[in-house]
Amino acid sequence: MVDFYDDAARERWVAEPPKRVNAPERTPFERDRARVVHAASTRRLAAKTQVVGPQADDFVRNRLTHSLEVAQVARDLSRALNGPRTDQPDIAETAALAHDLGHPPFGHNGEEALNEMAADIGGFEGNAQTLRILTRLEAKTPGAGLNLTRATLDACAKYPWGLGERPGSKFGVYDADRDVFAWMRSDAPERTCVEAQIMDFADDVAYSVHDVEDGIAAGWIDLTSLDEDAVLADLRAWYLPEADTELVTVTFERLRAVGTWPTAAYTGSRDSLGVLKNLTSDLIGRFCAAVQEATFAATEGPYARYRGSVVVPDATAEEIAVLKAIAGHYVMRTPERLAAHDRERDVLHSLNDTLLARPEAMERQFFDDWQGAANDADRRRVVIDQLASLTDPAAAAWHGRLSR
Template sequence: MDDLYDAHARERLVPEPPKRVLAPERTPFERDRARVVHAASSRRLAAKTQVVGPQSDDFVRNRLTHSLEVAQVARDLSRALNGGQPELADLAETAALAHDLGHPPFGHNGEEVLAVLAQDAGGFEGNAQTLRILTRLEAKTFDAAGESVGLNLTRATLDACTKYPWARSERPGPKFGVYGDDLPVFTWLRAGAHAQQRCVEAQIMDLADDVAYSVHDVEDGVVAGRIDLTALDVAAVGAAVRATYRPDLDDAQVAATLKELTAIGSWPLRGYDGTRRSLAALKNLTSDVIGRFCGAVQQATFEAAEGPFTRYRADLVVPEETLREMAVLKGVAAHYVMQTDDRRALMARQRELLAELVAALLDRDGAALDRQYAEDWAQAPDDAARLRVVVDQVASLTDASAVAWHARLIGER
């Protein structure tokens, strides 16, 4: 392995001897990727909502398929930036595979309700929950004191997984990357980094997520019959863009951005009709848009620095045009899929369900928790710590299991 990633980057919280099961021996970052792939938390992503619920259609994406697609985008972009250098690609891919592990049932809707319910325990944030899973909740390695250190990933991999490298108290807003009781491992993994500075591997993961999110959610909406790319309401899309993604974009800018996107050669000239030819055209558009975004970022990054594009040696550069186009595509999905009346009603019921589930688990003093969380409850020193245990349990559930747990526990009353 070259000096782009030194012994400090490859260090694990608990030292491990190399394994010689396979020849040639895997690098530390290849081992990290394998651990994330085989984690139970990764398997659960298959039954967690992306945009449309995973049970609603065989075609639409769930959190697992989304993560796989983010990983592919991250790996390809990493290889393009560093001339095929494998360690960067391994790190970025692993971070992408892990980036949604902390998402609770019902996607961002579930995240928002748990953030409110967990205020007295330090809040809830999907990325902070991902760090907690990787370093504590996912069982693999224990330290000399008998405490779980999760998957015991390398420092560089954990840093790559940290989209928001700050605690809630350090920066205003809903996004943060670590809870108070996980600060010791956070301090360890961030050793040598400037405060709140993201490594380039985390930047690649974040961009890959944005690219996949903006493009694939529109694709799913088209196939679900909710979006007609030949008849977009500019004013409605603009309102959705400003409400959630880019408050600074007026209708004229949104219209101009949509004009740029619709000028792409593979943009459809007629509505989606479910035929094989129509599906192929949609997939070609998806590929072209992803290539457009990643190509623009690669060019801008090369123009800004010579590299190498690893750790803190350089930053990813995302052109304003690319940011604007991604925001507008997100606005298309938001207006036609996430903000419809039927979707709002469903989301309201989901929020109610999670709130009732958290309350029911707290009422039972740990008796209804899975064994590993029941042990955490028994060791919790105060009410805030016990609330965190319940939130950990609920966040681990899939959409279907959250519904089943609610039916079982509320039915007992």
């Protein structure tokens, strides 16, 4: 097999001396994975919102458990596409573990609030913040964050372009981080690498399936009694603007044909929980198998770096989108959640105002960044970095303490 993970792929932004002789023998990509696992930003994900607040229920996912599940799906899909004798499973898994590091407290609601605050200094985007954390903010190598390899960083780049360079609002780099971004993408074509595509699809799978599972277990969703018109409205608003009633009807028919789709409402019993877990497993297997088959049919492997692409069949994309719309309607956009959104945004806006006036209240590492900033825009970006690093409980506690 051609080595797609050559010296350039293994290169780090800052050259590192050889490891100690008695250190465990690991590849550069295994070291990358270990660095992400041990990062402070990874630990903080345990107290950041996935669907609902991490303190709301013992069963529902937080950003850390979601990331672990995305990593498992990404690793398995990578092995299915290329076999075990490649570095790709380590790279895809690390990208999956890191993919949500840039998310602020309060989930996508917090992301929107920070984007409002940073509108005139380049905005805020969770994916761009992830790159900033990996290459600058995490404490490992001075000036280089975790100092990951080029191939691993590139696999983390779901949107390898800046603000306004592509249709839509998502982007993957702030102007301040263009230097390391240019190094990461040197000689790269105008597309995401295969490893990033694997991570992106694994995120979609875990997000869609597990959010529905959480909603069922919490009593918010009953798959035996769904309002298809309401699901269609959310599907059009958020995921598939051209969707119609027929698409939803046909998609539901396919999903209900999955052998473990429930025929009775969830009760919380062990048997009922078993049915739910088996449905989750079957849906993940269904989606990954469909992508593996479609990818194999499109081009011959190996599928690595910029050779080949991950192919998601239309039917699979529709099923994933419908599941997302179910979770959106019954969990994320309920009146209760929308009311909580207002409170969360108020907390972040208030903290932003307070820290701009009292920068010494920030954590030492961010206050050091503030003092070293060259201009007002850079100082405001430091405050955004501090706010984005906070967990949900920490944001609430800081607000309570600093607003007295």
